[in-house]
Amino acid sequence: MQAREVKTAEDAIRLIEARGLTHVKVGLSDIDGIMRGKYLAKDKFISALKSGFGFCNVVLGWDLNDQLYDNVQYTGWHTAYPDAMVRILPETCRELPLEQVNGQNMLFFLCEFVEEAATVCPRNLLQRVLKRAEDMGYDAYSALEYEFFMFKETPESVRAKNYQNLTPWTPGYFGYSVLRSTVESDFYHQLLKLSEDMDMSIEGLHTETGPGVLEAAIGVDEAGAAADKAFLFKTFCKVLAQRNDLMATFMAKWSHNYPGQSGHIHLSLRDRNSGKSAFYDPSQQYGMSKTQRHFMAGVQRYLPEFMSMFAATVNSYSRLVPGYWAPLDSTWSLDNRTTALRLIPGSDKSQRMEVRIGSADANPYIALSAALGAGLYGIEQQLEPEPMVVGNAYTQQFPDHLKLPNTLWEAAQRFKGSEAARVLFGDAFVDHFAATREWEEREFRRHVTDWELQRYFEII
Known part of the structure; x- marks a missing residue:
């Protein structure tokens, strides 16, 4: 079986077993479209295929430089950044030829947030x-x-x-x-x-x-x-x-x-x-x-x-x-x-x-x-x-x-x-996304650009 032939959790398990992989890589999208992910041990991955797994919801609550948003309601210090449930998507299985393990390609799977986190998850937004x-x-x-x-x-x-x-x-x-x-x-x-x-x-x-x-x-x-x-x-x-x-x-x-x-x-x-x-x-x-x-x-x-x-x-x-x-x-x-x-x-x-x-x-x-x-x-x-x-x-x-x-x-x-x-x-998505874009603009306003220095430093 090849990676793109995987359609179900059972297919994914058979392929992992056949390749003798000890770990699998997973990834998902944050608000800015940055891929966040991790390696999962085979047993953990198989368990997660069946029942999902927890992923710290901070990835929906920080910017592309890992700076925490201060103006969103979904997550923040007020929620103490708990885990949110994530679903592994077997049909997204890919070969990862840039990573070889014992002569075999690493396998890669996309994920998406579910439950409450789904309301602000970019991939889940498109699914809706x-x-x-x-x-x-x-x-x-x-x-x-x-x-x-x-x-x-x-x-x-x-x-x-x-x-x-x-x-x-x-x-x-x-x-x-x-x-x-x-x-x-x-x-x-x-x-x-x-x-x-x-x-x-x-x-x-x-x-x-x-x-x-x-x-x-x-x-x-x-x-x-x-x-x-x-x-x-x-x-x-x-x-x-x-x-x-x-x-x-x-x-x-x-x-x-x-x-x-x-x-x-x-x-x-x-x-x-x-x-x-x-x-x-x-x-x-x-x-x-x-x-x-x-x-x-x-x-x-x-x-x-x-x-x-x-x-x-x-x-x-x-x-x-x-x-x-x-x-x-x-x-x-x-x-x-x-x-x-x-x-x-x-x-x-x-x-x-x-x-x-x-x-x-x-x-x-x-x-x-x-x-x-x-x-x-x-x-x-x-x-x-x-x-x-x-x-x-x-x-x-x-x-x-x-x-x-x-x-x-x-x-x-x-x-x-x-x-x-x-x-x-x-x-939920409108309020969350708009707040993250306001954050991005406010972060910019906190900095002095090269253009400002060149234009104003001596002359004004």
Whole structure:
């Protein structure tokens, strides 16, 4: 039996026994999309497969630097950080070829929080949105794309340099470069093979515009599986880079001198009864069905309110400036990369939409929940989209209600006050997530930036 053939707890136990493994690795998503996990001894793992296990709920109560949130209700010093119950997901079993034990690959399983913790768990959030789609008669499919910069650095060297004067993996602007990908083909092939081995296959990999920047398009899958693949890719791409004395960053914008890094989301729905695309209607203009039109309208309508789910860090908003391939308003158009939403016409198989607003630093579970939830709500409300943009959206003016938040603080306030968010995601998640984004903004305000020193130190 191979790892991706595992479907049940019994399958997982048989595979572990057959390989003679003494330990198994498990991982789950925190609020920021950072993978947190541990090794479990075989007996502990088998027990946990049947009845779950406790995982300190602090991972839902601290930021990406392990600093404790001071403004969330779910957990904190007031609860003394107890264990929360976690469910191991047998069907997510993966080979981990980067770890060999006695000639066998380590096995890796994803987990998710259950019971009360499920209300603020990112993966469980997406499962609830997917259940909404199912109840409406749809299966959701998605594919995520990520841009990321690579550096000839190590975790030690970037700290020694104070994150200044870093050496890119390759020099210059050279998008879609066959020269670069051939010269550096060893790493490309390692990444492609790792992605195949871990069932997060890349259907397209190329250089983007900027020194050392790549773009990887992960293959389409059922939306829950697509989010799992994106989550795994971001972690293990960085692992592989560091194994090669390189570093990959998924920051939204690591330097004002270079373009930002996106995390685009492709989405489509299929009718559960007929099996046909719910987005494709060849009798309509651009093949855009009534369902897709309502879905598009929902995402457009609620994007300003859900912005913090797509752009979740202070740095995310450094990317959202004119002229850098990032939309500034909640707009849509036909195959147009200057708008937030892109209608991609095709066939029953390929008709879809792309949400282009997200940055590479977003938690894939949360960003996909936002896009899918907003679209489903648009179908339920039978919303109609605003007029389609023609031409360069960057040079056009749009109504105020289409304006996107300019800062993380503003985005958090819009999210916290969103009735639609509370309907789709629940009060517990909305209050928790908004509070964590407020924390992130307040942490930023406590620090003095290099820009401030250079601008004010002598002159003012």
